[in-house]
Amino acid sequence: MTTRILLVDDQELLRMGFRMVLEAQDDFAVVGEASNGAEGVALAKALQPDVILMDVRMPELDGVQATQALVSAGCRARIIILTTFDLDEYAHAALRAGASGFLLKDAQPTDLLSAIRAVASGDAVVAPSTTRRLLATIAHQLPAAEPLDLAASTLTPREREVLLAVARGLSNAEIADALVLSEATVKTHVGRILAKLELRDRVQIVIYAYDHGLVPARG
Template identity: 60%
Template sequence: MTTVLIADDQPLQRMGFRMLLESQDDMTLVGEAGGGAEAVRLIDQLHPDVVLMDVRMPGLDGIEATRRVVAAGSRTRVLILTTFDLDEYAYAALRAGASGFLVKDALPEELLSGIRAVASGDAVVAPSLTRRLLDAYAHRLPTSNNAAGDEPAQPEENHPGISLLTDREREILTVIGQGWTNTEIAARLHLAESTVKTHVGRVLAKTGSRDRVQAVILAYEARLVRPS
């Protein structure tokens, strides 16, 4: 049974999520919050498996709430709900430690699938969508202090976690950042998919990435991948 907390300042939005969750045999709604501060408090009290976190809320917003939940070491995983085309805070939310995000107009089955994926420790955001998001906010990423100003940024060999990777694991991290799925990695690199999963798991462990989304962000920050 997956326990879920809803954090959204819109009562009608919360009602819609509540009705959807209550229709599922494998999910239980344990609480609702109308703002970020209340969400942080309820998460500390109720320890839900997943919190559906709105970004734009009065007072403490969803980004700072996510940051506090993650910093506290909570086992609760945060699923950000946003409007991708308009919400410029989505990238910051992922940086804060969210396990992924979905647009609010996602189909009910997509939201339910996302909750189950996050609860199982996976990332919700599709690799291709993650790439689009990071491309859109690439200006937030570190840039090289190149004197000439016109040379391409070089990968940061000593970026935290990168130096621990083998050549193959570094290659895997790079293609994760490029938006490849495990199936695509296996086909293109001529590896068994089980081997790819093993490599991905080691990459996540060595780099301290919570999930695949965080690994993609690391690949961008270390400049293994450039925005398109």
């Protein structure tokens, strides 16, 4: 099965480099390129790619705004944010808006390919522990915790335990060990949490936990 990819970056040379790396893979096809967020949103709606590589800082419409627009429009493409800085507050904003993760622009080609394959299969590119570190670093910029919504009240005690464990950056294997469950059961719980809270992936669980004050922003 071929993964259809849209490149959105204002640097033509960078897009060219990404295209060369991606099109050398039998399971990838670059279906379009855009030089700013506005073009990216329009092309994403027209081409319906599986994965979008989105620069975070662009003219006209930046990657955060473009991600917000696409998620609000119901776009099913997984979005990977490209950033120059490991702990970029723009990357955090993009994750909150619905991106499935972020990568540094100088990432190794193998890391880029692995990331695209991961999000195409429904996983998050960024480990929850990385998201937690990002959130803790910019904690002073985060808004006050929001009250828990009605969806949270539908979580079972076990699902809430799993949610908190994911928010702390634990993997399924680590959660299974801590809660004395099988990995398959943990995966089932994570799936139910995502469905009940209407979240896209594990990264969104971490952000939800921080937004609602379920985990401390520091420590």
